[in-house]
Amino acid sequence: MNPSWNWDDNGHTEVHDPRIGGAWWNYLFNDSVYLRVDGYGNGLSFNREPRIQSWGRGQRQLWLRFADGACWCPSGWPIPQPDGAQWRVIHAPCWTRIIGRWREVEVEWQALVPRQGQREVWTVRVRNLGRQTQQLGITSALFQPAAGFMGSQGYWDDQHGMMLRHDFPHHAAWDDYQPLSQCANWLFVAPTLTPDTWAACDRDFLGASPPGAVPEGVRDGLPSRPAALEPSCAALQYQVELPAGDVWEVSFIAGAVVHPDQAPVADLLAEGAIAAEQAALEAAWEEEQQRLLISTPDPDVDRFVNTWWKKELLWEARLWRNGISTPWRNELQDAMGYAIFNPTAAKPFLQAVTAGQGSDGHLKVWNTRAGEKPNHPLVNFRHNDGGIWLIICWCHSIQQAGELSWLDEDLPFADGGSAPLIEHLRLAMEESFADRGQHGLIRMHDGDWTDPLNGPGRQGRGGSGWATMALAYACRLLQPLAAKHRNTALAERCAAVADELNATTNEQLWAGDRFAYGIDDEGKRFGDHHDGRIWLNAQSWGILSGSADEQQAATCTASVKQHLATPCGPLLLHPSYQGWDPQVGRLSLKVPGSTENGSIYCHSAAFWAAAQAAMGDGNAAYDTLRRVLPSNPDNPVEHSGQAPFWQHNAWFGNLSHPSFGRSSGTIGTGTVAWGMLIAVEHILGVQATVDGLVIAPRLPASWPQVQVERVLHGCRYTVDITADLSPGSPPQLSVDGQAVDGACVPYQQAAHCQITVHCAQAGRA
């Protein structure tokens, strides 16, 4: 067992050392609320309706005062644990539990977000493990935002039986009153037990002590007086006589509402209601989880595919990553990832983005969530990849759903009118294809997937290799669907467009040992001998697009290995820009080794893994993926800082810096969608398609035997795969004990279907 943390028997992360994992966050959420919580009980809460709003300062404290005056915070924050005290934290998909033990008292402090309602629930359980009755003062404090310009008021409300805090949003115009009064301007904290005393502001709870002191309200008691204007906190205090062996329990339901009468608490105040909600929450999650399960020799990959990538995809897709202004390429890929285990649930999120497409086919990339104010300057710029992702993500999702009929569904355009989805996709292709420069590449404009690449095409002439390759890839996904849809013209057009784009790519960008990234407004190519750089995405998508022939693909692979490979996965580009380069623009100002300027960008690493899988090399694809997992053994969490259960965005990529390999710490990455696709469909090779389940494993050499379970069209497929055929052999299938020809199993009517597969060894199909 790792001394600082381990996976427990339930697949939950158990943290023992606050120095390593105290600040690791769990993400708890439903469709209208999102809470992130770390091992100290800290972390922000957000509601989603009527607009995204945080209802706390992300700080919570739980304190016990013993009869002799000794004070203890079982979470170890803000005061470290006293000698002899124990601390551990369990992060599960549906809750986080902090467990402290001192002086024969055990405290459990658990957070969960119920299935419904804008609220978080914190439960405190105090157990007397000793032989003496304990007299305990127990204080819970949730820190709320500081007062806004209009002032705030906090108090215990007897009528509602809860702490209330009101703060009207800052505004200027008289007319703003009506809409703003419909915001969730009231915060509530409803306890299951009426407190003995309370405080409503920092001053009354903390007093004037420094952060390292015991709060005055814990030491001396809470004054039970209303607060005005001060930074608010809802502190509730209980005097508890706890006989030996007894357990005392209280829960707090906190959230934000338009009016206190609407505080969603009644259903959870009944005896046992919170335990019942927790059971229901876990059951609902279990049902989602069971739709796709894998079992491989790598338990880390299993955990991510089965549990944590799914959880991250749910957060990304259903909550739009909690974003206000976001690039819709994210939303599209998130929905595509969601579709891998629940295509029906994912579909509305694809549709929502599609409704932003113009009838000219253009889909703006950076947009702002309806009802919010833009909070990112990129919304004012033109990126070239909206339509490309629209095609890619719909095509993959249609395959996952096995529903060719989705192409017929009528969807609106942003500027009025509507058309079947297939026409949306055709328009996206044509609009993107038409936007080529003299060089034949798709124009760069203000950036492509690489958002901060605002230099090369700013005058409207520069071309993006990546976008050109990605559109070819999109065409290659759309072409077979169009053909099956009996839209021969479109299928032929897709093939022709892809061929032309690939020819252009080869003509303009092939640089002997790599694909260059693009051509700037002055006609100067970059990502080749001109600037001595190599860009990972150009190699990945040169292969995915079909531009690269086998020899070129092998050459690209060798170049990636030579220039970009690190123990933490492939660099996005190398060497990093060391300062302003007017050719590439904003990217060059990012810290060398960070994000787009040469990190190991996990999303991009997943593209590379997809290219490796497309070349048939499951072994290499697996190696790439595992290096960007938080479980990469060459980059332990003790160094990387990354919570082991969430997929992060990037590793710091400056090899000569002591921070090399540090995690960006951010979640919300396209890595999870692509990782899921590559792991399940390209490596394990259990592919959901419009024709049925296609079996094409490319197992790593170290994986002699694996199992995949997928629920598709109401049938649970259990696919047992053994890699025991000689290299190069096609897979041999049997379905429910019957040998079948080929690799495609049509969808079955039964509730369960057993597929047994023998395939080639050593990671190559």
Next chain:
Amino acid sequence: MNPSWNWDDNGHTEVHDPRIGGAWWNYLFNDSVYLRVDGYGNGLSFNREPRIQSWGRGQRQLWLRFADGACWCPSGWPIPQPDGAQWRVIHAPCWTRIIGRWREVEVEWQALVPRQGQREVWTVRVRNLGRQTQQLGITSALFQPAAGFMGSQGYWDDQHGMMLRHDFPHHAAWDDYQPLSQCANWLFVAPTLTPDTWAACDRDFLGASPPGAVPEGVRDGLPSRPAALEPSCAALQYQVELPAGDVWEVSFIAGAVVHPDQAPVADLLAEGAIAAEQAALEAAWEEEQQRLLISTPDPDVDRFVNTWWKKELLWEARLWRNGISTPWRNELQDAMGYAIFNPTAAKPFLQAVTAGQGSDGHLKVWNTRAGEKPNHPLVNFRHNDGGIWLIICWCHSIQQAGELSWLDEDLPFADGGSAPLIEHLRLAMEESFADRGQHGLIRMHDGDWTDPLNGPGRQGRGGSGWATMALAYACRLLQPLAAKHRNTALAERCAAVADELNATTNEQLWAGDRFAYGIDDEGKRFGDHHDGRIWLNAQSWGILSGSADEQQAATCTASVKQHLATPCGPLLLHPSYQGWDPQVGRLSLKVPGSTENGSIYCHSAAFWAAAQAAMGDGNAAYDTLRRVLPSNPDNPVEHSGQAPFWQHNAWFGNLSHPSFGRSSGTIGTGTVAWGMLIAVEHILGVQATVDGLVIAPRLPASWPQVQVERVLHGCRYTVDITADLSPGSPPQLSVDGQAVDGACVPYQQAAHCQITVHCAQAGRA
């Protein structure tokens, strides 16, 4: 001596109890940098050029580690003092010094801002008071902002001999690079001694400990490795062998620059340079301070007039209160206050605002500092008082300067062209006067002095009583200046306008026992029996304007006493609005008792004191002023929370709330300008005018003898006043021993002039 704090012999605030005064802020600044610092050494730093920018997170830590491993922060933050340790803090006009003592070691930690340069200077002095040599680890850490979107890098730079931290501002457009590269994107911390070890980020200094733990870097040493992307801090560590009786000293110069080569440190790195700068800084301040000194039986009033109001006025006027989007009525009044002790220095700030006036006479109230982005929504609205304040503040300042010739100076208009100042003021008067509604009152539009009063006039018809009265007051100030300027037409016009406005006020707003505040768009009056309210400003300005005759003034005074008087001074209005009232608008949403919704708004209390003084009641004016001073004995700082050396904005005014009397905590208030004017000119009655020094004391009954020193036109006037004449007697003056007739002393050629005054007792002229 107050056990928690006291004034020391130098007039500095000395704080002994961190629970009372730990978080009290001092404000240290020069024209290009502003640092606020509390008793823990915390507080934000801002540079002013090229734009307002904070260069820290407002947190600083100083630690000592003893040879036995015991660790101590002498500032008491973030860890409280150990048993037996001492802590005190001295706030002086030019520096703040934190002094800790433990284990026979004394540490002084002092902050100052040099006269020039965007930098703060922290000096650490460690004195071994014991008999043994001490082996000490000494660590200073300045916490810098978290990394922005573009990432940040921090490291020790050997070449420059300083910690450096670079972070390029977030932006989107390629063209943004050039201007943003001219921002102060580099932070530096230059020590006078090269550190033994260092850290550049929180992780390397704090480790993963909670706030209440000793930082890992203090306990275990700093790793001396560069940081990337992490929240930055500049931590410098020294291993010091300190013999008995010895003192060890180091200083840190911190700031923000465009390029590290420009870091303004060289002049302060020489031996003794910082001590010399401190002496020069204090001498410069002393010179400013000496321009106006009073000595009364109330040492609190003396301290504010002589020192702390001046300091606050300097901050307000010279730094524009560190504001980005601000109401220019503030800037005008701040400059007017500055003019009371240094009119020549104040003049450019009045001119800067005047340059924003249109050639139609209109001066928009809410504006944004050049080069900044608006950060307040009120910039989009129309307030009616810009031109009114322009007249009031110029007239008062011209009297202070004794320079009628300022009226001739040519000043530009915002929309081109220019005119003599007197024409600017005439246009302001005419434009304001023309903006009257059917009722004859100045139209309210989106608000007047009372910013959030956006209900009554939102449709363009409602009228503001306050603005009507204030314009009349402005006319009464301009009229004699115009007459002296031999602009008879303007003088007559001023008188006529004032008379007409005052007649209107009486006709429309006199409500028997009070002046109503205004009339809304529907023609409904408010601040009378309709809504059962009384507004302080309507009474104050009803008197100041001359609308009120003696009987009305007495009636208003009685009503204020009956409805608005509290131990903390008069309420702004009563009763407070308890929720949305569409008639008054935004104001009604503010927490009852806060700011414009019924606080004791000190600025408005000062207007009331001015009205009391205008009625000749120095006793009452003094009583009003002292109740809104932080030194109000009926509202001790232990309750109010207000640092005793800065004038705050408001006391919380809800009499039935336990927070009644709490300070808003904010500085930057027009109170200081008006308080200075009232104290020096209306109560002490030593008035600078264009005719000479006018003596018109209205001393409080408890002030038998006072002294005022003013430097005017190069002559220092010492005015000794004894209130020993019978009530109603005119003052009797002698100048340099010669009795003179009348109350006006023409400005003298000598370097010094002694004026002796005998005046009436008991606060009434």
